[in-house]
Amino acid sequence: MADTLKKLKTGIEDLFPEAEGLAFSGETRLGDIPDFDSMAAVNLQTFIEENFKVAIPLDLLGEDTTMKDIVDLIENPGKLAAAEKQRP
Numbered sequence: 001m002a003d004t005l006k007k008l009k010t011g012i013e014d015l016f017p018e019a020e021g022l023a024f025s026g027e028t029r030l031g032d033i034p035d036f037d038s039m040a041a042v043n044l045q046t047f048i049e050e051n052f053k054v055a056i057p058l059d060l061l062g063e064d065t066t067m068k069d070i071v072d073l074i075e076n077p078g079k080l081a082a083a084e085k086q087r088p
Helices: 002-015 038-052 067-075 077-086
Strands: none
Touching: 002 038, 002 067, 038 067, 067 077
């Protein structure tokens, strides 16, 4: 988890310069990133697809989504499939 979280943190800091200096942990929520909005979610989704080869649906990248949630979806394809099945 640590390597994925570190790479995710680096990507978020590159995408959202205003997030630099934010104390990242597994419990950091996407909503904690300054100016996080739907367009930011699209940019993050693209970053994840390009760097981790995982397609996370936008509705799973909401303001309450934590870094740990994203790492779990990246590292555990079964969790991603289960989350997608639970979507309305």
